[in-house]
Amino acid sequence: MVEIEKPITIEAEKTVREAIKLMKDKNLRALIITKNGKFFGIVKERDLLLEKNINTKLDRVKRVFAYCETDDVYEIAKRMYESDSYLVAYVNAKKEVIGQVYIDSLLEDIRKNFGEIRAFEIMSKPVIYINPNDPISKAIKIMYKNGISHL
Numbered sequence: 001m002v003e004i005e006k007p008i009t010i011e012a013e014k015t016v017r018e019a020i021k022l023m024k025d026k027n028l029r030a031l032i033i034t035k036n037g038k039f040f041g042i043v044k045e046r047d048l049l050l051e052k053n054i055n056t057k058l059d060r061v062k063r064v065f066a067y068c069e070t071d072d073v074y075e076i077a078k079r080m081y082e083s084d085s086y087l088v089a090y091v092n093a094k095k096e097v098i099g100q101v102y103i104d105s106l107l108e109d110i111r112k113n114f115g116e117i118r119a120f121e122i123m124s125k126p127v128i129y130i131n132p133n134d135p136i137s138k139a140i141k142i143m144y145k146n147g148i149s150h151l
Helices: 016-026 045-050 073-083 103-114 136-146
Strands: 009-011 030-035 038-044 087-091 097-102
Touching (some): 009 016, 030 087, 030 097, 038 087, 073 087, 073 103
Antiparallel strands (some): 087 097
């Protein structure tokens, strides 16, 4: 089970300037935005730095929608991947933010639970290799024959 941390949030009517200050003060790379007490999105450091006007309200800046109602490692990792975010808000059924999970906590949980398991031990299919000097047509034929998308 992934460690759910106490959430650090900021209201959507706050400005980019205020978000940057809070992130600097708390040493954060992303912030959970709330609106009327409910999850509204996550703003990442890089998106704030690209904003031209630091007085822009947070409800007007680019944000991602990475949230989860479960502490399941797979679901949290999936949300992070799909949203290209290193922070996921942990919310209840009413979309109230009750916690947060940073990628560091997720990776630590994976390390503890999977330890020294090697990738091939949990792979669904055996690895298929191809010589880098073989023609691309051979690679495509192998991929098609085996129903795979990577060699």
